[in-house]
Amino acid sequence: MSQQGVSANRLELLQIADAVAREKQIDRELVISAMEDAIQKAARARYGADSEIRAEIDPKTGETRLARLLRVVEEVEDDSTEISLEEARARNPEAEIDDYIAEPLPPLDFGRVAAQSAKQVIVQKVRQAERERQYEEYKDRIGEIVNGVIKRVEYGNVIVDLGRAEAIIRRDETLPREQFKYGDRVRAYIYDVRPETRGPQIFLSRTRPEFMAKLFMQEVPEIYDGVVEIKSVARDPGSRAKIAVVSHDSSIDPVGACVGMRGSRVQAVVNELQGEKIDIIQWSPDAATFIVNALAPAEVVKVVLDEEAERIEVVVPDDQLSLAIGRRGQNVRLASQLTGWDIDIMTEAEEAERRQKEFAERTQAFMDALDVDEVIAQLLASEGFASIEEIAYVELDEISGIEGFDEDTAQEIQDRAREYLERREAELDERRKELGVADAVAELPHLNTAMLVALGENDIKTVEDVADCAADDLLGYDERTEEGRQHIPGPLENFDLGREEAEDLIMRARVAAGWFTEEELEADRRAAEAQAEAEAAAEEDESEAKTVAEG
Missing domain, CATH: 3.30.1480.10 (NusA, N-terminal domain)
Structure with missing residues (x-):
């Protein structure tokens, strides 16, 4: 027993x-x-x-x-x-x-x-x-769309049963006005999996741009096959979105492929996203064209790009302003997110007013510096001269060729421009000395006296101070915060100084400060150039291989 x-x-x-x-x-x-x-x-x-x-x-x-x-x-x-x-x-x-x-x-x-x-x-x-x-099973599934059943809702956070694991959709990852109850089926995007002490936390989202991109991949065979590529997505979840697409096959229209017959494909995505309106936009390698497309449905008259600052000014007809900006700035904000550019929108009337203001300011500056009357100053401004420096060092016949000017008048104007610059240079150098900016800083490349004053006013006074800077410290930079993009100014941002020049200036200051030798600097430069060449060659090989594969 x-x-x-x-x-x-x-x-x-x-x-x-x-x-x-x-x-x-x-x-x-x-x-x-x-x-x-x-x-x-x-x-x-x-x-x-x-x-x-x-x-x-x-x-x-x-x-x-x-x-x-x-x-x-x-x-x-x-x-x-x-x-x-x-x-x-x-x-x-x-x-x-x-x-x-x-x-x-x-x-x-x-x-x-x-x-x-x-x-x-x-x-x-x-x-x-x-x-x-659970962690081993889901850690490699980040970036996938999963289906699950609502298990419970806690303080707006939704717990989803995926069958072999539990996941969470946090309140800020659900669409506005979206109501969930026990037993509902839900589709969402896995954006993170963490091995936490109480078990793997699988985080899902219905608001991320990647979720929309994956939904389009499920609905549009051309995207799944790689013929049509999604370049970028910008969303105002539950309200409106923009998606930029490009076709790698000239016979296929990427926008038409995403819209589908009578809008069936895009409508399936819209239904999943609770009626979120979606603008499908043709991507273009040309930034100006892409930005104009991204601002649809508004028409654009003219664009002015500042490539270094990734900022663009867009001029629209007066009656298109509200359409271009969108309700509460939605259209321009999404276009900016989609393209990665800061977009300033103005009407034709505002642009004309601004041009007139700039013309008046330039005229006044010429009158003050050259001691000439308004008519002569206006003639110089209307001929495209933007600064006293241009007038001082341009070929004489460019001034004498202006209607109503002769060679003597041109010579007098140019002499006055050079005298003004010499006076201003002496004043700036005096100010530089007052601020205590060392002579050794003045010997560094890429700097003029006005720049030295700007550095002194920002407490950068010695070679060591310059050596201690990064390019962003001198040129300013943009910082993304919850409130949007915030600009942190730099002392030299309003001067004609490029990033490469700023970096070279800092490196020269470090050599002068004894941080390393000229030979070490040259060796580093050669190594960087060799690496850049190797990366360019690798990219070229990859591009050729892709072309052969597609062929």
């Missing part, structure tokens, strides 16, 4: 292991290992916490074997953990000092407390194995 009871227990143990492995979708071996750990813990409580206990469960019969490991020593101090060499060799003739001898223990009769403790160990180990299994 006793033997039957033992067999039943053994069989029950294996049945439990199988059931847990099936339910939690983890390996049976992991469950049996967790049970062994639980028995070991209970045995330690019985035989002493210092004892080194080993438990083994036979995965075929369910038989449990317990053994205590005893370390072989010359002189036994604790017989619960140690065994003498003489006694060890009686059991195993090959035993040596510091070996371990396994001493079988009788089967453990679990008490209520020991059983409860063992259960906790098993639950903990199984839960840990389940977390690891």
Whole structure:
């Protein structure tokens, strides 16, 4: 009877292991290992916490074997953990000092407390194995769309059952006015998987641009096949979006492919996104063309690009201003996100007014600097002269060729321009000295006296101060914040100084400050050029390989 009871227990143990492995979708071996750990813990409580206990469960019969490991020593101090060499060799003739001898223990009769403790160990180990299994399964699925069933909603956060794991859609990753209730089916985009202490956190989103891109990939075979490529997506979730597409096959219209027959393809995406309006835009490698397309449905009359600052001025007809800007600035904001450019929109009337203002300011500047009357100053401004420097150093016939000017008048104007610049240079140099900007800074390349004054006014006064700067510190930079793009000004941003020149200026200052030698600077420059050439060659090879593959 006793033997039957033992067999039943053994069989029950294996049945439990199988059931847990099936339910939690983890390996049976992991469950049996967790049970062994639980028995070991209970045995330690019985035989002493210092004892080194080993438990083994036979995965075929369910038989449990317990053994205590005893370390072989010359002189036994604790017989619960140690065994003498003489006694060890009686059991195993090959035993040596510091070996371990396994001493079988009788089967453990679990008490209520020991059983409860063992259960906790098993639950903990199984839960840990389940977390690891979920993390391994989902960590490589970031970027996929998954389907799930709503399990519960907590403070606006939606818990989704994915079948083999649980995921969360945080409140800020759900569409506005979107209501979820228990049992609803939902589609979302996996944007992060983290192995946290309470289990892998699988984060889903329905608001990210990537979700829309993946939805289009599911609906548009040409995108899935790579014939049509999504270049960028900008969304105001639940309200409006813009998506830029380009075709790698001249016979396929990318916009038409995304719209589908009678709008069926785009409508499927719109329905999934709770009626979010989607503008599908033809991408262009030419920034101005792309930006004009992105501002659709508004018409654009003229664009002026500032490529270095990635800023563009767009002129629209007066009656198109509100359409171009959109409700609460939505259209221009999405166009800016889509293209990566800052977009300033103005009407034709505003542009004309601004041009008139610039003309008046330039006229006044010429009148003050050259001591000429308004008519002459206006003639110079209308001929395209933008600065006193241009007038001072241009070929004389460019001034004398202006209607109503002769050579003497032109020479007089040019002389006055040069005298003005000399006066201003002397004043600026005096100001530079007042500010304490060192003469050694004036010897650095790419700097004029006005720049030296600007540096001094920003407390950059020594070669070491310049050496300590980065290009952004001198030229200013844009920082993206929650409120939008914020500009951090630099002392030299209003001067004609490019990024490469600013970087060269800083490197020259570091050489002058003794940070490194001219030879080291030259070696670094050569290494950078070699790396740039290697990268360009690799890109060219990749492009050729792609062309061959497509061919």
